[in-house]
Amino acid sequence: GGFEVSQSWRDGKLTGAKIISKLGGNLRLSSNVPLVRVDGKDLEEASLGNTNPFFAAPPVKPEVVSHSTEASYRSPMQAETHKFVYDVPTRAGETVELKAK
Numbered sequence: 001g002g003f004e005v006s007q008s009w010r011d012g013k014l015t016g017a018k019i020i021s022k023l024g025g026n027l028r029l030s031s032n033v034p035l036v037r038v039d040g041k042d043l044e045e046a047s048l049g050n051t052n053p054f055f056a057a058p059p060v061k062p063e064v065v066s067h068s069t070e071a072s073y074r075s076p077m078q079a080e081t082h083k084f085v086y087d088v089p090t091r092a093g094e095t096v097e098l099k100a101k
Contacts, residue, residue: 002052003027003090016099021090026052029086029098038097046085 002023008016014033021027028050029035029043037043088096 014100016097019096019098021092021094021096024090024092024094026050027088027090027096028052029084029088031084031086034084034101035086035098036101038099043086043088043098046087050087 002021002025004020004022006018007014014031014035016038017035019027028046035043090096
């Protein structure tokens, strides 16, 4: 939470994004295409763990899964992989503009 996102797409692929940080903190970006900042600043590859306190999730009980269907079913979300993950430190009110590389 804490970010307002506008995205541009062409042929099913992300071409650009404008992100406004409402609260400040770490912005974790995940994308299937490599991204660059429009302002020319470097994008840092994400490190382990997200330092943004709004990213933290409460503990969740383990799901009950039937092993008879587990191997044959794959949800659309499972099929999606994010090859590029970035961390961008932001200040409240800051706008970060990105484009596909």
